[in-house]
Amino acid sequence: MVALDLAQNTLDGLMVGSSYALLAIGFTLIFGVMRRLNLAYGPTIMAGVYLGTAAFISLGAPILVVLAIVILGASLVGLYVERLCFRPFGEGARTASMVASFALWMQIEEAAMHLLPRHMNPFPALVASAPLEIGPLMLRADHLVMLAATLLIAGAATYLLARTKLGLAIRAVIDQPRAAAIVGIDVERVMMLTFVLASAIGGIAGFLIAATDAQVTAMIGMWATTKGLVAMMLGGLGSVKGAIAGGLLLGVLEAHAQWFLGPQVRDMVAWGLLFVLLAFWPGGLMGAKALDRTMAVGRRV
Amino acid sequence: MLELQGLSKHFGGVRAVDSLDLRITPGQIFGLIGPNGSGKSTTVNLITGLLPVTRGSIKLAGEEITNLPTHVRLSTGIARTFQNIRLFGQLTVWQNLWVAENARAQRERASFLSRWLGGERGARTRITRALEFSGLADKADELAANLAFGEQRRLELARAxxxxxxxxxxxxxxxxxxPEEIGALDDxxxxxxxxxxxxxxIEHHMELIMAIADRIAVLNFGQKIAEGTPAEIQSNPAVREAYLGTAA
Amino acid sequence: MDGFLITVLSNIGMISFVALSAYILLLSGQISFGQQAYFGIGAYVAGIATVMWSWPLAAALVLGAFVAGAAAGLVGLVTLRLSGIYFAMATLAFAEIMRIAAELFVYRREIGGIETGPDGIDGFRDIRYLFANDISPFQSCLIVYALLVAVLATLFIVERTRGGRMLRQVGEDPLLAEVNGIDVMRVRIAAALSAGAVAGLGGGLYAHLLTYVEPRSFDIMLGVHALAYGLIGGLGTALGPLLGVLIDIGLLESTRVFRGYRMIVFGGLVAVLLIVRPRGLLDEVAISRIRQALRRWRHAGD
Structure with missing residues (x-):
């Protein structure tokens, strides 16, 4: 029976973890290009999801329209955050930039609470079919959609970074912002586009998680920020692959911990793993090289 | 004074410094020159402990210091300035000098507590003298970041x-x-x-180094290719080749 | 003085301890998202000391600060070689672990016929030392400020010593500090230790003034606010973080001018302020100006 539990938990964990992976991809893109933490990332997603929810509640918008509103809303709010917290700050003011993003976190959350004051609101459900049975294992159809969407977006992001001109520019800015500017890349524009892209990806993640729960709570902003951050750090904040690995790992770990130890210990295990990793193995799962690079930048004489 | 033996620093496959032997006798101005990327700055970083040594040893006045932590090296008697000026920009000129003075206290084995809790009083005369020496006496309360470029260079030297x-x-x-500032620096x-x-x-500026160095070593690709008096270096064919690419 | 004003003043005072705690680490160049952990540790330890062990308040506060400082030192030993986002996340992870640990922490005993003590997610209630000893809200507010002034005075004195300078130097350029003979790790651990103790002291006061503390009292919001206060008020002086607390709690939360829209106003204001002054209102430049002006004024008087 334990073997079956383990298998079922792992499966569930992978599904939930795929939404964490999306959040981590968004965080990684922003951190890579800006080298600063965007604490308002979760609230940006919340703003998109709340706009979609409002349209669903008051206008009865169909699910695809809700999806479009969520993505558009998150992108626009992302743009606002970029304008106010990132663009005006130079390299020397990273902390100020981060604290400014925290200030906007508070601002966006309060604005969202004015839009939908109730703690919990309904959200259109993704797929309302019975769970699939694979042998003894159960698999929810909407979870499958979530996993498929994650793989699709991760694939698209990888393709964008590896094969397109914008992707090349993004990678150049991540690697050497100054050199990128010298060879004629409009660094500010690339930063803005990356920001909007990451916010849109976050919007999709927020939509998927709200749709699988068929509801959305006021905690979604905080949830997205902390889960995305933890998943990104577990993956070593170096790459899209690391972000996916970190997200899936976090999902699986939480599923097992919840089953065997209960929900409170579940969160503790995730934070505990992060702490141990950072303290004793700061390269993360896949980001050893990225870390070397940031260290090298820091130690440049 | 300083003795490097077989000093090497490898970055992956790159040998930035390759079995370098150097002896600097006390009281000299010793020049270290070489084309860009020849390993001069890496050598300085090894001597001050900012980079760990791959192989070889560093001795100061006969004492082995190869593996000493960076912060201890100042109290053994090594001070430095940086190629691109490094100052504590948010601190005043006076406070920038005060920190360096710490090394002296360390050397005199002042206790941990008295060093930490000690005020600026004891250091006052010494710092005032350093300010006058570098012509910054009227800027003592200015933030280092607000100084002009030349003043920052002087402050860096005063700090060392x-x-x-x-x-x-x-x-x-x-x-x-x-040129005028270089003349003053020379003196x-x-x-x-x-x-x-x-x-x-370490200097790119040949005129300056030829004028004031007592002895010069030339690096290329991390290795020493020549050493001698300025006159000997100027007439050395290997040095010309390294600088001009061909044997002139 | 009316009760509301006293409560507001006490709140400002207590939160100032956490803000100062984050400020000390900011000076050493480290961003901590986790100073609330030491606030929580101080609150629980001091509360347990007066309630369960019948210690006097002063001793309990000292114990709370001491345990919090020791914990911060230990955590510092393993986290302080990290920097930037790595350090920030490690501190947040530790703080969240402590918060969840508090949710699981049950330590009930019968004291004077009533069962009391920390009770998991419901927190630790009935910390009645101040009631039991007839200390009025006004008097306890005075205690808060007396201790705050003591901490501030210590910080001001330390700023004038070599240790204080070292702290700023390490914060500004650790590598240059090292070349200048400063043991960076030692300075950072000393900073973490004292920052933990200051937060712990604030926590001990909080538990006694509010008569309860719950795990929710020290979640990530407290930590990030504490960090923000220093940056709003300014990193040039220890009065900076206090100014930050005063603006947020004193001006916005308590006056109720922007009720319901406080964060919309405040959030935008802070973002714009930071664009203009990335190191806060009372930053190093402002402080240096003030010092020079004072000196000139004094000379003119001669």
Missing amino acids: MAAEPKLLLLDEPAAGMN RIRQIRDSGITVLL
């Missing part, structure tokens, strides 16, 4: 001197200076030597 070092490493001190470095401090000078 405030530690009362035995060996002073100057990493391209003339970079960005005009100042000689004064430092005459006060009994050994100077290791």
